[in-house]
Amino acid sequence: MPGNLVQINSPSTHLKNEPVRTKPFVPENAHGVHDKHTSKGSHDNHSKSTAIPQPNHTSHIKTQSQTSTTSTHKLRIAVVGSGLAGLTAAHLLSSLHLDEGHGDQGIEVELFEKAHKLGMDAASLSVTCPCQRCALAAGRGNGDPNHEHVEGRMDVPMRSFFPEYYPNLVRLYRSIGVKFHDADNTLACFDVTFDPQSSLESPSAESRLKSNVNIEAPYLSSRSYKVSSDHTITLPDLPPLSILNPYPFGRRLLGYYRIARDYVKMLAASKEFMTQGRMMEIGKDPSEWGDGRQVSLREFLVKGGYSHDFSAFFVPLFACVCTCSFERMMEYPACVVLEYVARCMPFGRMQFVSSGVREVTENLSRNISTIHYNTMVEKIIEVEPTTTTDGKQSGSIILIDSFGVRRTFDHVIFATQANQAAATLAGQRASKPLPKPFVTSHENDYDDSNYGCMEEHDLTDPVTPKDVSADSIAADHPFHNQIQVLSKFPYERTQVVCHTDTSFLPKDPAAWRLLNIAKSTAADILASPFDDVSAELEQQQQKQEQEEESSSIGFSFRNDKNLVNRKQNSASSSSSSSRQQSGSSTPTSTASQSHNSAMATHIMNNTASSLGSTTKFLQTTNPIFQPKPESVISSAWFERAVVNPESMKAVDELSDQMDEQATRILDGSAKISDRVWFVGSYAYPGIPLLEGCVVSAVQVMERIMGAEPAYQLATSVSASEGSFLKRDAPMRERRQTRMEDQKRAKAMAQMGDKDEYDVESPSASSAYFKTAWKDTLADEQIWEEQEHARQATIGSDIKSQKKGRSSAVGSRSSNVYVEVAWMLLLYMAAISQWWMVFMLESVGIDGSRWALA
Template sequence: MPRVAIVGSGLGGLVTAHALTNDHNDYEVHVYEKHRASYGMDASSFWVDLEAIDGSDTDSDQGRQPSRRVRVDVPVRGFFRDYYPSLVKLYEHLDITLVPASHTISLSILSDNDPQKQPSLDTYFSHSSIQLPWLNMPFPYPRHRIGKWTTSAAICVGEWVRLGVHARWWLRQQTRNNSDTSNDSSNKTTTMASKRTETLQMFLDRHHYHPLFINTFLAPVLASICTCSLEATLQMPSSIALDFLARGIMTQQAWKVGGEKGVGLVCDKLGQHVSRWRRGVGVVSVWKHKQTDQWMVRDSEGKEEAFDIVVFATQANQAYHILRNQPSNAQPIPDGLLDTLRSFTYAPTSVLTHRQPNGFMPTDKRDWGSINVVIRENDHLVSAKKAQDSFGEPGQPMATCWMNEMMSVLAKGADLFQTVNPIIPPPSPPTTPSKSKPSRFTVPSTSPVSFARITLTPDTPRLLNQLDRYQGGTRHSQGLYFVGSYVYPGVPLLEGCVVSGVRAAGMVLQDKQKATSRKVVEWLEPDVTGWKQGHIMEWYLQGRGRQATSSRFSLFSLLFDILDYLLSLLPDEIVILAIRLWQTLFLVLYWLWAIFHVACSIIYRRP
């Protein structure tokens, strides 16, 4: 029976283990996880004790509800069905309950980051959304009042609508381009290469998007999702960014895993058939033995075991350090593989769970959204070099999730927040709440949890294609696989973990059993195994484009097709003038909307 070692129990490693053990009993799967009491995916989550959630606040034992607990995921894992089709299929396969998650956004500037003073936030954008069927995307409208930021908000919303429709139109065009070049491989390769080299900043500049929208709205929102700097966000490949915008935050209802255990239940179901768990044990070296031609795994306890297959479900830089640590009896690891793994870049990320709104949430509670993004006063210029604050990474926004809004079971409790990349010092440990406002749950005192997230660069597509050529393949890396969010040509999120994990398992089955990998992925998207090895970017753009053609009809997409043809006949000066007219028109309409909204609030205000 072939022995498989999986290094890491994040979602990528768990999906690989599940795909190899759920319907196939031919593999002895061992999972190494450095965390002693949990899975890698769920290691930072914690339990919250709910108290009298049904309102039975009484001192008598009779009538008091039994103690209940709910697990809070760290970090928060929301998703959009269109951008996460494989993740949704996985959850359906596991019979996981999915619940809607609130998805409103506020944007603020931290105007004073002096540790000796109270942090002051100036909120310049806050919205709720209405779903317009003919627009096929949520339309943001202003909250409550008119202020100095109304004009800026109008520009941002106008450009947001234009980019949302533009991104979906781009995806449709991508499908047409792929079909036109399907019979000409050289032309196709050239087309793909040119799209990969264009950054998001280049795309936005080429289409004359307003700098205010780019610097104070789009870049902070995307940077908070990708947990990277504003500058790095604008340098990601435009094809990856537009695909995400067309399928995610601009068009979809957000969802999350329901139930009391959160993603812990997902981990339990994925890992239930694993042959052996090695919890609390890290891996320090992996090499291929010269005599036995087997992979040797040396763990942090000094033990060595032989395996036929090794799957790295770790970060690329971690895999690099493990593989480069080779003993004298090891076969050489290809230099090209090590160089590729070393070339992926990561950014530090920290997550803080707390109950302090000051400095993390908008000053006015009416501006609170489920996601609240804060940038420094000089970061809105998208210049990391100018950010000289003493806390947090320069040029990196802070995003605070209001957990009471994200998790309905916490709605009646005291406010709970989860802040990604705090740019102000962490709050003091929570004190006991006053008796006048009893807490509905208790929160453990937590310190920031550190992660590292992959940074997308213009070179990322080339690295992905290069790494894909080594998957299980070459002489000295036969039986070696890599999975995770970075082994996927999209925004590095949960979808990449699922797709890469299933594909690695499919390649294992195909190599060892001469079976088609399609047997592994009957519960997944049919195109997961459809790419040619070493051409992962081409598969991504083609497959994603085909899915776009089956989406709901959008009147604006049709109008965009017509406008694009008409504007292509005009000189650039006329095109820029047309865009400015659109921005001006939307500015006027937005101001009228805001005035009407405020007037209604005043007229119908209750005493």
């Protein structure tokens, strides 16, 4: 969300060896640059020196580039965007040193953020305490004498993760000293019905605000049962058994049986294919395994014979995980979703950062010397290349920001969304920026002018905007290839509302859970733009329209999916087309403001004890109706990357492009486009989540290190053993070994018998699905060994205790039969508790004390 920008038409130089950054939250000048190590007076002097007019822009830029490589011996890298991907990339690059880690810092990193604070935490907020003491201190007269004092903070959006799927994120958090804790995986699924008088044909936020909303009782709920010091198992709840009316109990029990049966079937299939390294083949007919087609989640559920009871639980749950509409969820390749199932279930525990993501942003940004807030990157152009002494071409990049300031860099890393990066490379602004967050109360360090009004969110136009596509860019454009790939990544708009309206929860407070998932009774959970019946109907309708218009142009659903999806979008107002006329993915659609999406409401008090218990602070994602205006604390919009077969292939194309870039830079034949890199959740196989942000940043760092061997970049020899780069060393060696083995196999195949060697290079996706889960287990074992070695310096008693516990863990994990027996024992203990709670609640006794609700 850009702030009030001031146009400045002069280039900018930077003081050498003087770390500068923006003062958090309150920019001190038009450029948003602040020296964190100096007083305000010295900062003012520096501010003036950062915009010195130069009579000759080109000569100045050349001199600056030569100075950075010959005098300071440092690379200059710009990172655009300060989400987790941008912060991780900037943090790791700022941790690299020259001369194999023996010299000074090897890279000057400048981070650019369009908002007034770091993007990962930009929408988060501190909750205003409603107690009487705080109200009087703030000059308010509406204090509640019965409300306990709270000092909580809400992460927006909520950042939860499963360590089994996020091993690199966990390693990063550990390395920067961020603590996290687990939460009980409690869940409630229920339906929402709307007054028949409300218009389903035009489900705008305004109409749903006025409609009569009825929250039905949960059709599925679960609670957790603690069965050991480090194991908690989640089991479903059963309604009390009534002899007079046994139908509700029997119907619920039958539904749970079907869910359990299909869940075990899916779990067994997903784990089998994962351990065999054939995850990308799951759900396919044997005759189709070699054609590269990925079976969609909808095809997998329908052809696999999964029951409606299971789908009504599974699809909304994963639509919340992926933050998308049901249409987009059904487009997901089945292997992407089932790999998450295989790695996280059945014993995964949801984790939360204990102190909130503000600590993450502060710790990651601590070593970044320069951060520019309220600054958008508008254009990138190339400096005239120079020839080095060895005959290679050495070029730099000019980055032009929203103030008109020009800065020169050796590399630029885009840590923005793919569609935003494409627009910047094309020299265009985003076609339809998201409205600024609406916040009812601000922190002291907030700039109120940076926040929008509530109406911007309630009345936001859900129509899909037209973004940059490869067809709109000339073939000779320097970034044509990058834009062509980036335009294949689709996005959906998501609204996140923080509020206190408990009507978003089941009517019975006993049924409230950590995660409360609702869907409209009018929703079609298996809705898909590729549905055969819908396709046939659309073909007939199109044929009729063509005959009426006496048009000779034929119609093919498979060749013009954009037209089909536009009509579906017009009917449901819930999803965009999956294809544009050019064949590339439409970048953005709107999951919010749609009856055909899952609405997830988190009770934030359950994961943040500082919020107290008097008032339930709620966070709702993709609201299918709007909360009471007086209950709204904040409202923000986001765009979330989603996955379809085309975007899955685009991940491989983007990875190959960046590998080729590194090779050309190393060979001295690089172009301007070869010095631009991309990181983010979308740029990594699997579901676009925080894990992809971290890994894509690490991979780009490694590519830059390999492309610039003259700098001898490496982790500082004085870095602590707990630093991320030190912890990541085994993983990095494993990746390098695989690449070397592949190159060696290719070379041997060229020299000898091609049939003797496997010369086919695995794509990024196929390599991920074959090795990621194995790497997670190997890295966790290495982590435990390193922890044992570290504990040896603390004391023999602690070492003995740790060793004893880890040995037990190791014995279970080293023998699959022992592990299975142990897990069955834990389940038996959980079921005994579950049965006891059911019996107590059937006779009217509260059994929640034995269940962690």
